[in-house]
Amino acid sequence: MNNIGMVFLVGAGPGDPGLLTVKAAELIKKCDVLVYDRLVGPQIIAGAAQDSERLFVGKESSNHSLPQEEINQLIVDRARQGKMVVRLKGGDPFVFGRGGEEAEFLKLNGIPFEIVPGVTSAVAAPAYAGIPVTHRDFTSTLTIITGHERPEKKESSVPWEQIAAGKGTLVFLMGVENLGTIVSRLIAFGRSPDTPIALVRWGTLPYQEVLTGVLHNIADEVKARGFLPPAVIVVGEVVKLREDLQWFDNRPLSGRTIVVTRARSQASHMVAELERLGAQVIEFPTIRIKPIAAPGLQECLVKISEYSWLTFTSVNGVKEFINQLNELGFDIRDLKGPRICAIGPATAAEAESRGLRVSIIPPEYRAEAAADILLSEMEAGEQMLLPRARGAREILPVMLRERGIIVDELEIYEAALEASVSPHALGLLKDADIDLITFTSSSTVNNFVALIGAEGLSGLQKEVKVACIGPITANTAVEAGFTVDIIPQEYTVDKLVQAIVEFMGQNA
Ligand code: SAH
Numbered sequence: 001m002n003n004i005g006m007v008f009l010v011g012a013g014p015g016d017p018g019l020l021t022v023k024a025a026e027l028i029k030k031c032d033v034l035v036y037d038r039l040v041g042p043q044i045i046a047g048a049a050q051d052s053e054r055l056f057v058g059k060e061s062s063n064h065s066l067p068q069e070e071i072n073q074l075i076v077d078r079a080r081q082g083k084m085v086v087r088l089k090g091g092d093p094f095v096f097g098r099g100g101e102e103a104e105f106l107k108l109n110g111i112p113f114e115i116v117p118g119v120t121s122a123v124a125a126p127a128y129a130g131i132p133v134t135h136r137d138f139t140s141t142l143t144i145i146t147g148h149e150r151p152e153k154k155e156s157s158v159p160w161e162q163i164a165a166g167k168g169t170l171v172f173l174m175g176v177e178n179l180g181t182i183v184s185r186l187i188a189f190g191r192s193p194d195t196p197i198a199l200v201r202w203g204t205l206p207y208q209e210v211l212t213g214v215l216h217n218i219a220d221e222v223k224a225r226g227f228l229p230p231a232v233i234v235v236g237e238v239v240k241l242r243e244d245l246q247w248f249d250n251r252p253l254s255g256r257t258i259v260v261t262r263a264r265s266q267a268s269h270m271v272a273e274l275e276r277l278g279a280q281v282i283e284f285p286t287i288r289i290k291p292i293a294a295p296g297l298q299e300c301l302v303k304i305s306e307y308s309w310l311t312f313t314s315v316n317g318v319k320e321f322i323n324q325l326n327e328l329g330f331d332i333r334d335l336k337g338p339r340i341c342a343i344g345p346a347t348a349a350e351a352e353s354r355g356l357r358v359s360i361i362p363p364e365y366r367a368e369a370a371a372d373i374l375l376s377e378m379e380a381g382e383q384m385l386l387p388r389a390r391g392a393r394e395i396l397p398v399m400l401r402e403r404g405i406i407v408d409e410l411e412i413y414e415a416a417l418e419a420s421v422s423p424h425a426l427g428l429l430k431d432a433d434i435d436l437i438t439f440t441s442s443s444t445v446n447n448f449v450a451l452i453g454a455e456g457l458s459g460l461q462k463e464v465k466v467a468c469i470g471p472i473t474a475n476t477a478v479e480a481g482f483t484v485d486i487i488p489q490e491y492t493v494d495k496l497v498q499a500i501v502e503f504m505g506q507n508a
Contacts, residue, residue: 011118147175
């Protein structure tokens with residue numbers, strides 16, 4: 001007989017991937033089988049190992065896509081095969097997640113299990129709306145209630161009389177569809193019709209929406225606005241605190257949808273910054289960094305001390321140069337001789353992180369400025385090594401050669417067209433209400449156009465704002481038919497993000 005596996009009933013938190021517990025993240029990474037519900041976001045699922053089995057079992061409030069008995073049986077079967085199973089549920093597994101029932105079933109079948117609590121939406125969604133569920137000045141009780149009870153049910157399991165009495169905060173989950181019944185019962189059993197109420201839809205996620213009102217008008221409001229589930233409903237005086245404590249939707253880029261077209265391997269810093277500022281980011285990588293084994297590299301390394309300068313023009317250039325140098329059996333000690341020039345602070349930081357001291361960073365991060373400063377340091381007949389991307393602009397070597405400097409160029413990588421655009425990203429691009437597209441190089445512009453095609457482009461160019469990292473990229477964008485709204489003074493990703501914030505602030 002096989003060893004019996006193990007089941008972890010794990011809370012995934014309310015949606016923001018940052019609210020996943022450390023323990024949950026570790027288990028998701030390690031498990032053999034991941035069984036998850038609708039309210040668990042794709043970013044969290046993406047944390048599972050490539051070879052893990054991922055089973056979506058649906059579960060919507062009114063439409064269970066796999067019956068609970070089958071879910072239970074599936075989990076038990078996998079555990080009996082000796083698998084480590086993570087049963088992942090939105091929020092906390094024991095707060096209206098039927099986690100209790102699943103645990104009982106495991107116990108009954110002799111399957112070992114552990115419970116990993118999660119951050120429940122009942123508390124987190126109000127918190128992201130600036131509503132503390134308890135506050136000494138207003139209430140010291142909190143009741144979490146199912147809003148999903150069928151209205152035709154004769155014997156209510158919700159003690160309406162008790163919860164309506166007093167001033168305690170009430171949080172209803174799964175209640176949007178029954179909102180009319182909920183508020184009329186609360187009023188009928190004695191809550192003031194003027195009690196504040198808030199609905200928080202998709203709480204903690206970039207597209208969170210909040211609707212506030214009072215008991216007697218909220219149902220009409222919800223209908224008028226077409227406000228849809230899933231939402232957490234909060235009732236009580238604490239809702240008023242939102243006026244003061246609102247924060248999530250006040251961030252500089254809240255409510256903005258921004259497309260990032262950089263290569264996936266380079267995008268993370270920019271994506272994290274934009275998200276921290278409140279934006280919803282759609283990652284649409286248009287390029288893929290592809291190393292090119294440079295035939296001349298070995299020879300250049302052997303005579304490295306003859307170069308007076310080694311110039312890096314990008315982070316990828318540094319990475320590829322060092323990788324290939326290592327593959328050829330050299331290491332950074334073999335770079336003795338030339339001084340190092342890095343175009344841009346990120347390039348310099350990458351070089352320094354590899355133990356290479358950078359002597360100059362040109363004041364402006366483009367080839368012309370680099371040529372000027374190098375020319376002020378070099379004389380005719382001196383040599384420079386320039387490892388960089390295939391298809392890079394000719395201006396730097398041309399300007400140096402005109403003045404008698406010997407430039408050895410090495411093509412060590414190329415920005416290839418990202419061949420596999422995920423249908424998910426493409427769908428988002430078509431459906432989402434995009435505010436802004438960012439381009440961080442000419443190849444991101446050209447490839448973006450190639451990937452989404454003329455038809456997709458004509459839909460986009462009218463209203464969407466465009467931000468480019470610098471003037472060269474902006475020219476390419478203009479040639480492709482875009483109107484460029486944002487170019488930072490300094491051509492770095494951080495300055496680009498800052499310029500986006502300023503622009504959006506002025507165009508709110
Ligand atoms: N175990 C979950 C609740 C499951 S019941 C938890 O602890 O959060 C499903 C209900 O939770 C939804 O109908 C909705 O009312 C609420 N919910 C879950 N995630 C939510 C979110 N991000 N924003 C708003 N409501 C959410």
